[in-house]
Amino acid sequence: MKSLFEKEAYDELLERLEKITPDSERLWGKMSPAQMAWHCQFPLKIAVENKDRGVSGNPLVRLLFKKTLYNDKLxxxxxxxxxxxxxxxxxxxxxxxxxxxxxxxxxxEARERDQWHPHPLFGKLTPEQWGKMEYKHLDHHLRQFGV
Incomplete structure (x- = not known):
């Protein structure tokens, strides 16, 4: 599984982001490219700034979804x-x-940081899990727009 903390994956994500335009057509979902760009900021803010952004809550979601954050399955x-x-x-x-x-x-740039705050929904994550989770979320939405 790729990680945002790997230079090649980081460069790839930036290249793919460059391919999104205001008029890019989505392959599924309801978000426009601008809404997707707004939405994708929040998981990154959680990691970088330790911001909650309304993702805390349902323990069932935590239990069922956490392992999907950093495995190879799309x-x-x-x-x-x-x-x-x-x-x-x-x-x-x-x-x-x-x-x-x-x-x-x-x-x-935060990849080598010593202290990582717990995720407001998923709790304690290793740096490896953080990097994979961030890559996977961005990849999901870039695939949503065919890039």
Whole structure:
């Protein structure tokens, strides 16, 4: 499984993000490219800034979903989104995409950090699990737009 903390995977993600445009067509789901860029910022903020963003809660979700965060199996299309991470209104692509790229870089640069706060939903994660989880989430949404 790739990890955002690997240079090759980091470079790949940035290249793929460059291929998304405001007019990119989604292959599934409801989000526009701008909404996806906004949505994808929050898992990165949790890692980089230790921000909760409305993902705490349901222990059943924690139990059933945690292992899928860092294994090789792709997530299925149209997975439900945590209420606090749903893009309910249109976003500005030219504002959101640079923020997303900056957070991808900030998360990559944090790869050798000694202290990682527990995830608000999934609890304690190793740095290896954090890197794989962040890669997998971004990959899922990039695949959503065919890149």
């Amino acid at each position: 997530w299925r299309k149209n997975l439900p989104t945590a209420p606090g991470l749903k893009a309910t209104e249109e976003k500005d692509f030219d504002e959101e995409m640079p923020k997303l790229k900056q957070l991808v870089t900030a998360c990559y």
